[in-house]
Amino acid sequence: MEEISPGLENVYIKYTDLTFIDGNKGIMRYRGYDVNELAEKSSFEEASYLLLFGNIPSKEELKDFKNKISENLALPPYIHEIIKNAPENADALGIMQTALSALSETYINYQWKRDNDLKLIPKILGNTLSIVSNIYRIKNKLPIKDPVFDKNYATTFLKACFDKDVGEERSMAMDSALILYMDHEIPASTTSAIVTASTLSDMYSSLTSAIAALRGPLHGGAAESAYKQFEEIGYPDNVETWFNKNILQGKKRLVGFGHRVYRTYDPRLKTFKKYADELAETENQKKMLEIAKKLEGLGVKNFGSKGIYTNTDFYSGLVFNEIGFPLYMFTTLFGLSRISGILAHIMEYVETQERLIRPRAIYKGPGEKKYMQVD
Ligand SMILES: CC(C)(COP(=O)(O)OP(=O)(O)OC[C@H]1O[C@@H](n2cnc3c(N)ncnc32)[C@H](O)[C@@H]1OP(=O)(O)O)[C@@H](O)C(=O)NCCC(=O)NCCS
Numbered sequence: 572m573e574e575i576s577p578g579l580e581n582v583y584i585k586y587t588d589l590t591f592i593d594g595n596k597g598i599m600r601y602r603g604y605d606v607n608e609l610a611e612k613s614s615f616e617e618a619s620y621l622l623l624f625g626n627i628p629s630k631e632e633l634k635d636f637k638n639k640i641s642e643n644l645a646l647p648p649y650i651h652e653i654i655k656n657a658p659e660n661a662d663a664l665g666i667m668q669t670a671l672s673a674l675s676e677t678y679i680n681y682q683w684k685r686d687n688d689l690k691l692i693p694k695i696l697g698n699t700l701s702i703v704s705n706i707y708r709i710k711n712k713l714p715i716k717d718p719v720f721d722k723n724y725a726t727t728f729l730k731a732c733f734d735k736d737v738g739e740e741r742s743m744a745m746d747s748a749l750i751l752y753m754d755h756e757i758p759a760s761t762t763s764a765i766v767t768a769s770t771l772s773d774m775y776s777s778l779t780s781a782i783a784a785l786r787g788p789l790h791g792g793a794a795e796s797a798y799k800q801f802e803e804i805g806y807p808d809n810v811e812t813w814f815n816k817n818i819l820q821g822k823k824r825l826v827g828f829g830h831r832v833y834r835t836y837d838p839r840l841k842t843f844k845k846y847a848d849e850l851a852e853t854e855n856q857k858k859m860l861e862i863a864k865k866l867e868g869l870g871v872k873n874f875g876s877k878g879i880y881t882n883t884d885f886y887s888g889l890v891f892n893e894i895g896f897p898l899y900m901f902t903t904l905f906g907l908s909r910i911s912g913i914l915a916h917i918m919e920y921v922e923t924q925e926r927l928i929r930p931r932a933i934y935k936g937p938g939e940k941k942y943m944q945v946d
Contacts, residue, residue, distance in 0.1 A: 818873070
């Protein structure tokens with residue numbers, strides 16, 4: 572008898588050489604390299620190259636890759652207009668999705684070929700840096716500006732947003748966040764992109780599908796929801812009462828906890844937690860951090876035995892805030908980080924499997940009915 576697999580749990584749709592996750596031991600690697608080691612020692616552009624091209628680049632390869640990204644930081648004027656004309660209260664991730672979707676217009680009848688794909692990658696990475704920094708600028712009433720490449724992708728992005736150097740430590744934190752969020756095997760967003768790519772639609776359209784899925788609070792929106800949860804608690808002294816009233820009584824789920832794959836701590840957490848600790852400067856940032864730590868303690872104490880532990884999104888919002896970003900940018904920053912991973916997965920899928928994804932649903936509705944026209 573046919574059966575469904577709710578949430579596609581334990582359904583495998585592709586082989587991959589990209590990201591390895593051991594959810595029981597809390598291990599995550601990109602092409603064999605530990606993700607925390609890459610976050611500490613590598614850069615976004617080097618780790619992207621690794622995922623997309625298959626190896627750690629030589630000095631020359633890296634230079635060439637960075638040059639190509641920097642050549643693609645300027646957006647066509649019609650994309651500037653889309654960003655400028657977004658309603659004041661438009662969702663930042665929604666604007667990113669719309670801009671990417673508009674760029675897909677020039678790729679109708681896209682021919683998936685490794686050469687074409689690899690050529691398009693630096694363009695997409697340059698375009699997305701520019702789109703996201705300009706979304707931040709527009710929301711902060713700053714004029715649209717084409718970014719200028721500076722040192723590395725993370726620093727370029729931060730300077731493009733803030734028009735100033737935010738310091739070495741914040742740039743490093745941004746670079747690490749971009750690496751840690753770069754890929755995570757095939758969560759809902761990447762799967763959506765793979766479904767779209769399996770129809771041989773173009774790369775920009777596939778990314779648009781991924782961004783749409785990323786938006787939900789069960790996925791990309793979790794960092795924002797976790798931060799809002801800390802705001803709702805308000806003070807470290809309120810943590811226990813809030814937890815008993817809301818979580819233990821089952822009124823809410825503890826956001827930033829639990830994961831479909833991990834039965835232990837999300838391995839990326841330790842780097843985010845380190846930066847959250849190091850960068851907390853203002854009274855509010857220190858207060859938020861204290862709330863988070865207290866809440867984490869209660870969460871692990873109560874849910875750890877069920878295999879529900881802290882996930883990355885519990886601390887990443889604190890880090891984004893400490894770098895200087897407002898709440899509404901969190902999911903968009905996640906989106907920016909994830910572009911390389913999504914591209915690597917869709918290329919891998921189309922190149923190695925190239926099979927249209929078309930699952931089935933088991934029909935449970937009424938039997939045949941006779942149609943009667945309503946007068
Ligand atoms: C991410 C998430 C959707 C994955 O969950 P899942 O694999 O679908 O697991 P389920 O929703 O089936 O939950 C399994 C059990 O754990 C409990 N659980 C899972 N996450 C929980 C959480 N964050 N708080 C409280 N209980 C939780 C469920 O209530 C359920 O308990 P039950 O078996 O007694 O009914 C879930 O953990 C969640 O909602 N987390 C909060 C949102 C979040 O942090 N998302 C970011 C993910 S990276």
